[in-house]
Amino acid sequence: MTTWFNETLYSGFRQSHEIKKVLFEGKSKYQKVRVFETGRFGRMLALDGVVQCTEGDEFVYHEMLTHLPILAHGKVQSVLIVGGGDGGILEEVLKHKSVKRVTMVEIDGMVIDIAKKYLPKICGKAFADRRTNLIVGDGAAWVAETEERYDLVIVDRPDPVGPATVLFSKTFYDNCRRVMQPGAILVAQNGVPHMQGPELTDAIKLFQKIWAHSGTYLAVVPTYVCGFMSMTWASDADITDVDPRQIFARYDRAGLKGLRYYNPEIHFGAFALPDFVARLLPAPKAARKPAVKKKAAAKKR
Amino acid sequence: MTTWFNETLYSGFRQSHEIKKVLFEGKSKYQKVRVFETGRFGRMLALDGVVQCTEGDEFVYHEMLTHLPILAHGKVQSVLIVGGGDGGILEEVLKHKSVKRVTMVEIDGMVIDIAKKYLPKICGKAFADRRTNLIVGDGAAWVAETEERYDLVIVDRPDPVGPATVLFSKTFYDNCRRVMQPGAILVAQNGVPHMQGPELTDAIKLFQKIWAHSGTYLAVVPTYVCGFMSMTWASDADITDVDPRQIFARYDRAGLKGLRYYNPEIHFGAFALPDFVARLLPAPKAARKPAVKKKAAAKKR
Structure with a gap:
């Protein structure tokens, strides 16, 4: 008889994965942590009954939250990852030779430990990279206190429940802006608009209070079921206002493997929004005074 | 206790919908036909245990198989729909005032009957439109025999099993080309590449044998689970080679409602393929001699 893992994220709809083997089952201070060998997607990490990543499709999420903002910026040297305990984001960021230092602040040490042990296909050797500054701690406290400054902040947040609730607050994003270099970019996971539309609306409303520019782009992660996943971004510069030839050139120079x-076509395609997603976005605010002068920012790119 | 409809399309993975009410359950000459009121996606049509469409997300599939090719072509007057018994494609096609006649050939009369009765939110009044020429019969036989000619052929085919197997054969597509006007476009549903990659490869290989140009574009239908759905196209003209300003102008002129x-951004964004999809495509064939001269086709657009 087949054993199934039934995701409990939504009422009235669920995805189920055949469990071939339970590799790990534990309870950390924050959440229930499980690793399965699934029938279709390889190994899967589930937290509190919700799919976090699988070997079969993690590449979508991790590539799109890293390479798109890094190539849109053009000169990323220092990166902050908030969350991301499975190491998938970290591994993609470190593919960029231009990146000199990555600080990753994950609240749940158990997730890092089990990623190293059970998910090497997702984290690779990222945790052992000399550029990695790994901190087991509270990302919200980190951005409130650190003296480090970043060109890119990646908020690998789950849904706005449990220990992650703080990663949806204005205080947190005010502090994120505090630790960002002029022209830096922030990106965040923002749920599946078809099911979680208000989360996208709320995120952009919040970002508009803090940054001159913000918006969303889309990717499709099979096991984040029910359509497009939205990734939101915020910056004092407009990351969509880059000459396509620049992105192609940066992509060629970066020499990213695997x-x-x-790819550069998806870079631009991801900003095309279906009507039902576009309608979730609040009207753009009247242009705010950017922290850096527009010309200086334009030159940087 | 919750009653669930568990889709049986894939081994090792399944989607499940809460059933609030069974509205119809029957067995036609071809397949098991069911209509449910679901907990999350409104009414759903299921054939042989596979989701065909739901009120909650049918708009993606039906809009993208119609408006994209119609606006890429620019002068569609006559349309053939093969399959499409739920009427969703028909309804979208008829939104175009330029369309003078639509022939729809659906093999299973039971699907049409239950669509009219239970799925008015999907088919609207499309079956009653004076431009509709509805035929309950075999689409493969129709394209082999009809004297009608079309500017657009939409193959609303399910997966290559059961009564639809013929809709994946070379004979069928040879006959489709036979009934196409010079410069006409064919589009077809082509499965979810993350799960059904070989189907996409096979379709393009087949189209390359018959047409000068072919390819795929992508859309995301929440209940066609596991990522992007591919829609394939074939034509003697390159439908991607249209000035974006043309598409915007045609879109404005069409005045499509609801x-x-x-939208025009998605029109172009849909052709951006992630690497794992692009790699499924066979190398383009050396340019074949188009049935109409290139200049004439270009002028037509």
Whole structure:
């Protein structure tokens, strides 16, 4: 008889994966942590009954939250990852030779430990990279206190429940802006608009209070079921206002290995929004005064 | 206790929908036909245990298989729909005032009957439109025999099993080309590449034998689970080689009402393929001699 893992994220709809083997089952201070060998997607990490990543499709999420903002920026040297305990984001960021230092602040040490042990196909050797500054701690406290400054902040947040609720607050994003260099970019996971539309609306409303520019782009992660996943971005510069030839040139120069999703065509295609997603976005605010002068920012790119 | 409809399309993975009410359950000459009221996606049509469409997300599939090729062509007057018994494609096609006649050939009369009765939110009044020429019969036989000619052929085919197997054969597509006007476009549903990659490869290999140009574009239908759905196209003209300003102008002129997915940005964004999809495509064939001269085709657009 087949054993199934039934995701409990939504009422009235669920995805189920055949469990071939339970590799790990534990309870950390924060959540229930499980690793399965699934019938279709390889190994899967589930937290509190919700799919976090699988070997079969993690590449979508991790590539799109890293390569798109890094190539849109053009000169990323220092990166902050908030969350991301499975190491998938970290591994993709470190593919960029231009990146000199990555600080990753994950609240749940158990997730890092089990990623190293059970998910090497997702994290690779990222945790052992000399550029990695790994901190087991509270990302919200980190951005409130650190003296480090970043060109890119990646908020690998889950849904706005449990220990992650703080990663949806204005205080947190005010502090994120505090630790960002002029022209830096912030990106965040923002749920599946078909099911979680208000989360996208709320995120952009919040970002508009803090940054001159913000918006969303889309990717499709099979096991984040029910359509497009939205990734939101915020910056004092407009990351969509880059000459396509620049992105192609940066992509060629970066020489990224082993990609399965991101490419320069997808870079631009991801900003095309279906009507039902576009309607979730609040009207753009009147242009705010950017922290750096527009010309200086334009030159940087 | 919750009653669930468990889709049986894939081994090792399944989607499940809460059933609030069974509205119809029957067995036609071809397949098991069911209509449910679901907990999350409104009414759903299921054939042989596989989701065909739901009120909650049918707009994606039906808009993208119609408006994209119609606006890429620019002068569609006559349309053939093969399959499409639920009427969703028909309804979208008829939104175009330029369309003078639509022939729809659906093999299973039971699907049409239950669509009219239970799925008015999907088919609207499309079956009653004076431009509709509805035929309950075999689409493969129709394209082999009809004297009608079309500017657009939409193959609303399911997966290559059961009564639809013939809709994946070379004979069928040879006959489709036979009934196409010079410069006409064919589009077809082509499965979810993450799960059904070989189907996409096979389709393009087949199209390359018959047409000068072919390819795929992508859309995301929440209940066609596991990522992007591919839609394939074939034509003697390159439908991607259209000035974006043309598409915007045609879109404005068409004055389409009630769209929730398609817009000119998505028109172009849909052709951006993630690496793992692009790699499924066979190398383009050396240019074949088009049935109409290139200049004439270009002028037509």
